Structures are given as structure tokens and as C-alpha cells.
Amino acid sequence: MSHAPPPRSRSALPERALGLAPFIVVGVLLAVLWSLVLWFSGNQHRRLIAESYQQLDLLNRATADQMAALMREVRQTLLTQDLWIATRAAEQPALAALRPAGAGLQASMIETSPQPDAQLPPNVMGSAGVWIGLPVHDAADGAVWRLPIWMQQRTGDPSSRGYLRASLRLDRLMARHEAMRLQPVGSILIVRDDGVVLSRTPFLGTLMGAGLFERSKNARAAFVQPEGHFVGGTTMTDGLERIVSHAKVPGFPMRVLVTQSIETALETFYRRQAFVMTLSTVVSLIAIALTWVIWRTGRQVRLQHAELGVLNALSPLGSFRADITGATTQANDAYLHMHGLKPDQLAWGWLDAVPSADRDEARHRWVDAVRQGLPFSITRWLDRHDGQRVKLAIRSRPFFWQGRLAGQVGVAEDITASAVQERTHRLWTQWLAASNDCVAQLDGLLRVVSLNPAARQRLGLSLDAPLDGVTIDRFCAPGEVERLRDTMSSSLAHRGVWFGESVMEADGGRQYPLALMALAHVTRRGKLEGATLIGRDRSEEHEARMARRDSEDTLRVVGETLSALIVVLDADERIQFVNSVAERRFLLPPVKMLGRRWKDLLGDREYPRHEQAVKQALAGERGELDRETSDRDKPQRMHVVYTPLLDEQGAVRGCVGVGWITPPAA
Structure with missing residues (x-):
């Protein structure tokens, strides 16, 4: 079974490249570092080799000059001996004295034979009348090594x-x-010149008379030039690799080679190289370790940033960030939606939703809080560009970057619905407390769960007394409980409202005739979950009228729980309250209906049918509308009653519209 690969973000490659950025940067820096180290090593190696060659060349020239002088002494000694032999020392005693004088110049190093040799031995090499043979080991004379040199007689x-x-x-x-x-x-x-070793200091017997060319190919190539350098292998001498400076002895078939061990020549280089390599390795390891730590930390930060980004996008709260000037620089979608802004309006767009009279003060207060680094908290109503009015709670705190104040970070919460509910609940509570009607909240089984102060007073209950044992029987005359339950349950289930009359026996035995009305509370699926029972005392007409007005106000407050469509309009016909039936009828949430004109919501086709009844209610009279309509091609009958809404002085401040939608009459 094949599985689809997991989805990837479009920014996956840039994010991975960003994550590897520390390694890339450190890798480049380490590459530069090691390039410099290698350059330094190579340059230092070449420089020390060059210095060693210069040192060897100086020593070689001095040795070659000394060897040339010695060879000239040998030739001069041989010439002196030749002259002596030619003139016969016995016949001319004065010339005989030249021989010991000539030989005495280097008496300790040069020895001559008394008689000439008839011919040269093999394996000799000559140049400019001088022949050089192989070194000879004289075991009879204390194992002394001698180098024979010949010169042909020039007289006789x-x-x-x-x-x-x-x-x-x-x-x-x-x-x-x-x-x-x-x-x-x-x-x-x-x-x-043919590569035969004549002498080596320090003495090495295996090299005496040996061929150098067979041991080092570099030597054969180097001997083409009168002087120069080459590197000798370990087999050339004593097992040490050496650098060699060579120079020809002028006028004689021989060369002087001065050598030095490469390890000795580069001893300083090796120490410096080891130090630099060690230091570079330590620096590289520290850099790699720090890079790994930075990468791990950055990875955690990016992971947390990604998680916070998703949570921020899903959060119902609007989050935002402002710079030190107070301008908003970042915000999530919830913040933009709450303020009705587009991304290009982010900086100061929220000010346009503040009432014009309060904008300067709102901006000044916000900017002062940002620049002074003070916490900020405010709750205000905003008029958005789309016509909706919302109430937002704004809270923010200063944030610092690298020890300096950088701005503010905060959240915005839409509390419009809760504000409306709180206001409705407050009005409901106030009206229930001030109403002369007896109001009882019933559960789905028509059991009493709460009573308003007027009902508690009639029944002789204190405000904090428990309601255990209190039933709707207290609102009925004896013997009518079952009838009341049956008729109320049936009417609430089918119509959502029930009207009836009964007699209430108050505390002390006094009986009050009551006009009863029950309003059903149903769930979205139409199941009865409770009811509000309102009983009005009809004992006195004046009290009945006053109670009726209070009852109507009470009904308007609890209209959210009715199955009828209820709308509250102000004197300008702007919608102040709608219940859930209106929400389902117009397919709009309450926040999109509040503040709109009743005419705009009904439309140009439907509003003229309601206009006269609305005008009557705003004039202080009851207005009614009864017409046939349809919903999804199903015929319906709509009956709407508009009732004036009076203030404490009796002036009209609006109206309440209650509409019942029922099947058409048969």
C-alpha cells in the first residue's frame, strides 16, 4: 500500500539553507584559515630551504676555494719535483734544496714519491695535466687514507x-x-667529475671510492652545471635525506659537495608548523563545536518560531507588535479581521475605526505608553470600515531588544458578543429586580429553578432562601395543577408560548388573580430545555397597567430565549437587539445586524410593508402587521406586533417588534 509523501512548506529549502548557514560560514572561514596555514607552511618551507641553500653555498665557496688552493700547491710541488729531477740534484746541489722547500709548503698533507711512475694506473681522471686516482687505504701506515695525484713530467x-x-x-x-x-x-x-667519492667528512668508509651517480640520479643531472643544488636521497650517504650544494674546483676534475640534513635545516620550520597546525586544529574544533551549539540553538529557535507561528495563526486572539514610534509592524490575521484592516493599512489603520473626536487622544495616549515603555490596557468600541461596530480589549507590554526598548507586543480580544450578553444580562437582572410581575425560570420538566424578588415576596421567601420544594403549584389554585401542566406543556411544545389565568395564594393566605404567560426556551434542534413563566396581578387596574409595562420590558429583555422573532429599534430605527430567531431568519450573526437600520436589513421590497406599523409604534401606538409569506417555497403566515418602548419619563425611545411565523390558516 503506497503512502503519499508528507506535505512540505514552499519555504523548506530556504529554511534548510538558513539552518545550514552557520556551517557554511564557518566552513568558508575554516577553508580560508587552512589555506593561509598551507600557504604559510609552503612559503616557510621554501624560505628555509632557500636560506639553507644560501648557507651551504657560502660554505661551499669557501671549501672550494680552499680545495683549489690545496690542489695548486700539489701541482706546484710536483712541478718543483720535476725540475729537481731534470737538473739532477747531485750535479747542482743548489737546486736540490728546492725539493724539500716545495714539499714543505704542505708537508703535513702532501707527500711526493722520489721517482716518477712509468705509466698511470687505471681508473684515474685527468684535467689540465693533473690526474686524480681512487682513494687508497694504507693499512700498513695506521690505516691512513691517501688520495694519489699524478702529473706528467714536463722536462727531459x-x-x-x-x-x-x-x-x-x-x-x-x-x-x-x-x-x-x-x-x-x-x-x-x-x-x-665522474662521480667517484674521494673524501667525506664525517668519514664514511662505504662511500670512499664509491660511485655517487649510481646512488643519486639527481647528482648526475646536477653535475652538468659548474655549481648548483639538488636533494640527495637516503641511499646517497648515511640514510638521511639531505640538501646538497655543489661547486666545481676550478682547474681540476673534482667538485666540493656541502650537505645538510633536511630535518635539521627545517627544524625551525617543523616547530613552527607543528605550533600553527596545533593552534589551527584547536581553533577549528572550537569553531565547529560552537557552530554545532549555535545550530542546535538556532534549530530550537526556528522550531519554536514555527510552532508559535501556527499557534498565532490559529489563535482567536489578535496579536500585534509595534515599533518605538507606535506604528504597528506585525500582526496576525485575527488582528486584521477584528479591525477590518488590509495588510497595507496595518501601521495606523486602527485609528480610522476610533471615533473622530477621540482619535487624537487615543493616538497620543498610545504613543506615550510606547515611548515610555509602560504597560498599556484599554477597552474601546470601534466602527469598522464595513459598518460593523465592535468592542475590543487591547493589552500590551513593552519589549526590549539587546537591552534597548524596541516597542510593544500585545493582544487584542473581540469582546463584542460578551459585551452584548453582559448588557442583556444586566438589563434582564435589573428589570427582573424592579418588575412587579412574578417571574419564574423553569427547567425542561417545568420545575422552578429561580424566582425574581417580586415572586419571592408574594410567596414569603427571602432573597437568599433555597427553592427546594417550590413548584408551579404555588402559581395555581388548588385542583388546577394538572390542567395547568397539561395545557402549558402542550402549548409550549407546539407554539412556544402559552397564555392562561390562575389564582395565586400568597404568603398569609391572600389570593391574587394572575394573568399567566409562559415563553419556551428551545435548543437549536427544537428540544424544550426550559421556560419563563410570568404572572401579573390583576387585582388593581392601575397596578395591572404598570405591571403590564414592566412585563413588556421584561419580555423584550428575555426575547433571546423566545421562539418568536424579536427586534428592538431605537428612535432612528437602528437595531439595538435581535434574538436567535432573527439570526436564523436573516442568516446573519448579531454583530452584523446591530447598529444597522431596520430598512437596510429588510430591504426595499419588504420594508414598506412594515413601515406604517413601525411609525405607529414610534408615535406611541401599537402597530401590527399580518401577511402571507413564504420560506423556501413553503407558504407561511407572519404576524408582527410593534410596541412602543418608553423610558422612565414615559417618552418613546424606540419600539419592540415581535413576529410569529406560523403555517397559513386552513
Whole structure:
């Protein structure tokens, strides 16, 4: 069984985007942060490598210059030896003194052979008349490493010229390089142009005479240039990855390589990088945690806002918000409906419904309360644009935003119906208390539930005495109770009203003839739920007339409970009261009929039939109307009586119209 997907709001995507906004913003900021961190790391790495190369280059130039000077001394020593051999030291003793003098220049590092070699050994490399061989380990002389260097004789018979040989004491050369290398893991290498390692400081036996090109491809490519840099792998030397600065020794087939461990060169970089990475990670975690907290808080706020929005839309109360100037900035539909406003009239539209004489005072009072941050409460009648008159209760309180007064927030409640009911109840209570008629409220079983003061006085009951045991028998002569019940029940059920006569025995035994009238109270479904029984004393004509007038006033007040159509008009024929029968007849709620002219409600076609009777009642006379009509194509007979409504001085202040709608006479 398939199920339809749940409905979604049209603003779902913007709301979700708004909910993810903190993560998006923080994500962008973190991306920028880490981009800066990576840029800093790369830039710092390159800068430190460049500084290390500069340092290595300076050391390399000094070492290369020193090595060039040493090699020139070797060549000069060999030239001196060549001259000595050519002139025969035995024949010219003065020249023999040159040999020890030449050799003494570097006596501690350069050693020469007494006789030339007939030919060069294999695996030597020459340049500019000087050949360099492989380093030799002399185990017989204390395990000393020597570097043999040859130069061809330049004097004597060309056919018999041999090769003069000198040896460099590498242990002494390494001692000099040891003082020059970068501590603690820097190294200095002397390498032939073909890549053969001649010397390394610190000493590393596995590299002596080994081929550097086989260990590092970068070295072969770098040796194309007279000087430069490259990165040597871990297999090149002692297992440490190194940065290398190389330079050719001028005039000789060899190069000087000065190296430094990358880890040592970048030690400062690694410390800074670790600090920056740690700090950035901590900042990122804190930012993500705060973002999550903000997101959770925002999610709760948006959820509460959505719930309040729905509740606000469903609430019968009108809610509103005003800014610091007093202008209404936000309101729900109920508020607009109560004031009869359109959205574009929201700011000050409610003032148009206030009577013109009170508008300036109403605005001044409201603005003062808003600007001073005072609670505001008022109940007023408003005349809406659609002609309806409503009574609203307005209550508001100041609200603050970021510690500053921002305006007022309040609610509006439509109390028109309750005001009308309260007024009707008040009039009903006052008239019942002042009436000379005996009035009793009956339930659906015709049991007495309340009595007015006049009835209590006649029956000898105090105002607060309970009514247990009091029945309608007290309003009847003995023996007429059953007849009274039967006729009253039948008439109320069929006609909604009952008229009769009886004799009431008052407290003290005195009997009063009564003219009785009962009005039925029915539910919307037509079920009898109670009745009002009114009894008038007919013992004296004057009292009867006065009681009749009070009774008529009483009937007008309780007209809401009658099955007849009742309308109360003022002297200008404006509707002051209608009962539920009129509401059903005209299909309008009371609030839409109150204050309207009787002519406007009846219409131009129906009002002329009532006009004469209304005019008679307003002139102080009784007016009647009896005519045939129809409702939904059903013929009906309407009988309407208009009775003058007098004030305490006897002046006409309006009229009461009572209409009975019955089936047509047969």
C-alpha cells in the first residue's frame, strides 16, 4: 500500500539553507584559515630551504676555494719535483734544496714519491695535466687514507717522460673539513667529475671510492652545471635525506659537495608548523563545536518560531507588535479581521475605526505608553470600515531588544458578543429586580429553578432562601395543577408560548388573580430545555397597567430565549437587539445586524410593508402587521406586533417588534 509523501512548506529549502548557514560560514572561514596555514607552511618551507641553500653555498665557496688552493700547491710541488729531477740534484746541489722547500709548503698533507711512475694506473681522471686516482687505504701506515695525484713530467726526453705522483693525507684534510662542516649532521664531500667519492667528512668508509651517480640520479643531472643544488636521497650517504650544494674546483676534475640534513635545516620550520597546525586544529574544533551549539540553538529557535507561528495563526486572539514610534509592524490575521484592516493599512489603520473626536487622544495616549515603555490596557468600541461596530480589549507590554526598548507586543480580544450578553444580562437582572410581575425560570420538566424578588415576596421567601420544594403549584389554585401542566406543556411544545389565568395564594393566605404567560426556551434542534413563566396581578387596574409595562420590558429583555422573532429599534430605527430567531431568519450573526437600520436589513421590497406599523409604534401606538409569506417555497403566515418602548419619563425611545411565523390558516 503506497503512502503519499508528507506535505512540505514552499519555504523548506530556504529554511534548510538558513539552518545550514552557520556551517557554511564557518566552513568558508575554516577553508580560508587552512589555506593561509598551507600557504604559510609552503612559503616557510621554501624560505628555509632557500636560506639553507644560501648557507651551504657560502660554505661551499669557501671549501672550494680552499680545495683549489690545496690542489695548486700539489701541482706546484710536483712541478718543483720535476725540475729537481731534470737538473739532477747531485750535479747542482743548489737546486736540490728546492725539493724539500716545495714539499714543505704542505708537508703535513702532501707527500711526493722520489721517482716518477712509468705509466698511470687505471681508473684515474685527468684535467689540465693533473690526474686524480681512487682513494687508497694504507693499512700498513695506521690505516691512513691517501688520495694519489699524478702529473706528467714536463722536462727531459719526451720519449722517456714519466708521471710524478703526490699523495694527499685525507685524514688531515678531513680534520680541516670537520671544523668547517655544519653541525651536527652536516657533511663535506670531495667528488671527482665522474662521480667517484674521494673524501667525506664525517668519514664514511662505504662511500670512499664509491660511485655517487649510481646512488643519486639527481647528482648526475646536477653535475652538468659548474655549481648548483639538488636533494640527495637516503641511499646517497648515511640514510638521511639531505640538501646538497655543489661547486666545481676550478682547474681540476673534482667538485666540493656541502650537505645538510633536511630535518635539521627545517627544524625551525617543523616547530613552527607543528605550533600553527596545533593552534589551527584547536581553533577549528572550537569553531565547529560552537557552530554545532549555535545550530542546535538556532534549530530550537526556528522550531519554536514555527510552532508559535501556527499557534498565532490559529489563535482567536489578535496579536500585534509595534515599533518605538507606535506604528504597528506585525500582526496576525485575527488582528486584521477584528479591525477590518488590509495588510497595507496595518501601521495606523486602527485609528480610522476610533471615533473622530477621540482619535487624537487615543493616538497620543498610545504613543506615550510606547515611548515610555509602560504597560498599556484599554477597552474601546470601534466602527469598522464595513459598518460593523465592535468592542475590543487591547493589552500590551513593552519589549526590549539587546537591552534597548524596541516597542510593544500585545493582544487584542473581540469582546463584542460578551459585551452584548453582559448588557442583556444586566438589563434582564435589573428589570427582573424592579418588575412587579412574578417571574419564574423553569427547567425542561417545568420545575422552578429561580424566582425574581417580586415572586419571592408574594410567596414569603427571602432573597437568599433555597427553592427546594417550590413548584408551579404555588402559581395555581388548588385542583388546577394538572390542567395547568397539561395545557402549558402542550402549548409550549407546539407554539412556544402559552397564555392562561390562575389564582395565586400568597404568603398569609391572600389570593391574587394572575394573568399567566409562559415563553419556551428551545435548543437549536427544537428540544424544550426550559421556560419563563410570568404572572401579573390583576387585582388593581392601575397596578395591572404598570405591571403590564414592566412585563413588556421584561419580555423584550428575555426575547433571546423566545421562539418568536424579536427586534428592538431605537428612535432612528437602528437595531439595538435581535434574538436567535432573527439570526436564523436573516442568516446573519448579531454583530452584523446591530447598529444597522431596520430598512437596510429588510430591504426595499419588504420594508414598506412594515413601515406604517413601525411609525405607529414610534408615535406611541401599537402597530401590527399580518401577511402571507413564504420560506423556501413553503407558504407561511407572519404576524408582527410593534410596541412602543418608553423610558422612565414615559417618552418613546424606540419600539419592540415581535413576529410569529406560523403555517397559513386552513
